[in-house]
Amino acid sequence: MKAQTDPSRGAAAPLSLDQAPAASPAPGFADAVRAGLARPQKIIPARFFYDRAGSELFERITELPEYYPTRTEAALLAAHAPDAARAAAGVRTVVEFGSGSSAKTPLLLDAVRPRTYVPVDISAEFLAVSAAALAERHPGLEVVPVAADFAAPFALPPLKGPVMGFFPGSTLGNFAHGAAVDLLRLFARALGGEAGGGDAWLLIGLDRRKAVDVLERAYDDAAGVTAAFNLNLLARVNRELGGTVPLEAFRHRARWNERYGRVEMHLEATRDVSFDAAGRSWRMTAGETIHTENSYKYSEAGARVLALASGWVPVAEWTDADGLFALHLWRADGGAMEP
Ligand code: AVJ
Numbered sequence: 001m002k003a004q005t006d007p008s009r010g011a012a013a014p015l016s017l018d019q020a021p022a023a024s025p026a027p028g029f030a031d032a033v034r035a036g037l038a039r040p041q042k043i044i045p046a047r048f049f050y051d052r053a054g055s056e057l058f059e060r061i062t063e064l065p066e067y068y069p070t071r072t073e074a075a076l077l078a079a080h081a082p083d084a085a086r087a088a089a090g091v092r093t094v095v096e097f098g099s100g101s102s103a104k105t106p107l108l109l110d111a112v113r114p115r116t117y118v119p120v121d122i123s124a125e126f127l128a129v130s131a132a133a134l135a136e137r138h139p140g141l142e143v144v145p146v147a148a149d150f151a152a153p154f155a156l157p158p159l160k161g162p163v164m165g166f167f168p169g170s171t172l173g174n175f176a177h178g179a180a181v182d183l184l185r186l187f188a189r190a191l192g193g194e195a196g197g198g199d200a201w202l203l204i205g206l207d208r209r210k211a212v213d214v215l216e217r218a219y220d221d222a223a224g225v226t227a228a229f230n231l232n233l234l235a236r237v238n239r240e241l242g243g244t245v246p247l248e249a250f251r252h253r254a255r256w257n258e259r260y261g262r263v264e265m266h267l268e269a270t271r272d273v274s275f276d277a278a279g280r281s282w283r284m285t286a287g288e289t290i291h292t293e294n295s296y297k298y299s300e301a302g303a304r305v306l307a308l309a310s311g312w313v314p315v316a317e318w319t320d321a322d323g324l325f326a327l328h329l330w331r332a333d334g335g336a337m338e339p
Helices: 029-037 052-061 069-087 105-112 124-137 177-190 212-218 225-240 300-308
Strands: 093-097 116-121 163-167 200-207 250-257 262-269 273-277 280-284 289-296 312-319 325-332
Touching: 029 225, 029 280, 052 225, 069 105, 069 200, 069 312, 069 325, 093 105, 105 116, 105 124, 105 163, 116 124, 163 177, 177 200, 177 300, 212 250, 212 262, 225 250, 225 262, 225 289, 300 312, 300 325
Parallel strands: 093 116, 093 163, 163 200
Antiparallel strands: 200 325, 250 262, 262 289, 273 280, 312 325
């Protein structure tokens, strides 16, 4: 890895994404790109969207007129966090998975008033900033940040129950159904709810199925922010993996896949291209795509099956007037033996 030594670089005019300076690769990124680009349908996993530029672009997505999930979920939380707090009475600890900037957390903490808040996030930087802000806003609240990838088995500090997990943002939508069940089982175990006889709850936000044009517009906005978010993945390959991907030869695609019940994002080659990345040479033909994200959508019935298949019992569901998004309250089923 070459160090950046030219001091004029940081002061230069804003760099376009593909000219940005080299950066050290995120753990697992090179392996994921090597494996993903070698497949017949090329893929790069969605979790690599979120470098600094990608996280900033995602923040802009959440403010777009077409991207309804964030503001709809925030309104649902404002309206129904007190209902969730009443249903799950006596919660002492709230654990948030993938807390990120924790923008929605105060709405929940104000209603539940736990003693301890445990934000779990892969970004230690995000964690430190948001943990400090929350501690200030909620005097007396014990904040115990955990820097971990919530999608891999991770250790939590000993938790005082009852515990409520909080998983907003329809983040679960990025996981295929089997992986979603695995993750939800992991949450049940981590929160002490499965077979441990503990009392555990999960408040989870899931985007709903709806008209295809509404879904596709939410992932292909008029201002092109989602396109920039998707293309940043290739810019990141260039920055971190010595890539020579010609960004102008790719276009953003978002399309609903009815069979799987998901919005897919792809990066489509607009001409035959060849480039280097992660120590290999790659070729793509015009029209070929790299699949970069799945965003699964759940009907009410679909969400119920998901819960019951993964160790949780649906207790309540709150949705907006247009049925765009839903907040679900589930309770761990305690591992009771069934005949
Ligand atoms: C953060 C995974 C919930 O799937 O809607 C937004 C990410 N991708 N626009 C989603 C995303 C494109 C978002 N999640």
